[in-house]
Amino acid sequence: MPAPLPPRLTWNLRLVLLLDEASRALGELAGLLRRLPNPYLFIRPFIRKEAGLSSWIEGTQADLLDV
Template sequence: MASRSESSDSRSRAGRYVRQSTGYRAFIPAPLPPDPPVVLTGTLQRLLSDADRALGRLDGSLLTLPNPDLFVYMYVRKEAVLSSQIEGTQSSLQDLLAAEAQVLTPDSPLDVDEVINYVTAMNYGLGLLGQLPVSIRQWVPSLGTAL
């Protein structure tokens, strides 16, 4: 008997996987509402309540920011530095900001351009958020060309 991962048509309450002619499996979600209905236990209700409260705090904190765009501006740069460091770059946030301000010193890392490319791609992707359907936001080949 084939295992669940090898089956050509695996089913679950959430949906089913169907083997495609190319060999890949596609997930086909089950119709909503689910049958039998979802039962919210006390534990699940508490977790949902905690998540809802955390989202409320996050939403409330946005109201205290005088300029949310400035926060996003710096957050993108911090993310670019950290992600680039995973790939082995030596540039810091200070190096990136100096390069963007065109205040480079002889000690500036040569790989700061890699971080700048990451910022460019991230800003390009953020600009596309309002245009792309949710289903393809996770895979956007044009982000690679932004570099």
């Protein structure tokens, strides 16, 4: 049986401001990536790390060289 879901969020000014700050930071990152000649070089390490973590969660025996 899965763990219970977290409680409902209580929307307040602090949460809205944090979400706004996160959204702005993601927009800034997207703008910076558009200026790179090859943004894939920046993104590739994160893709590999996510693949390794997914393999670990699934119980697959793989290291970063295999991914």
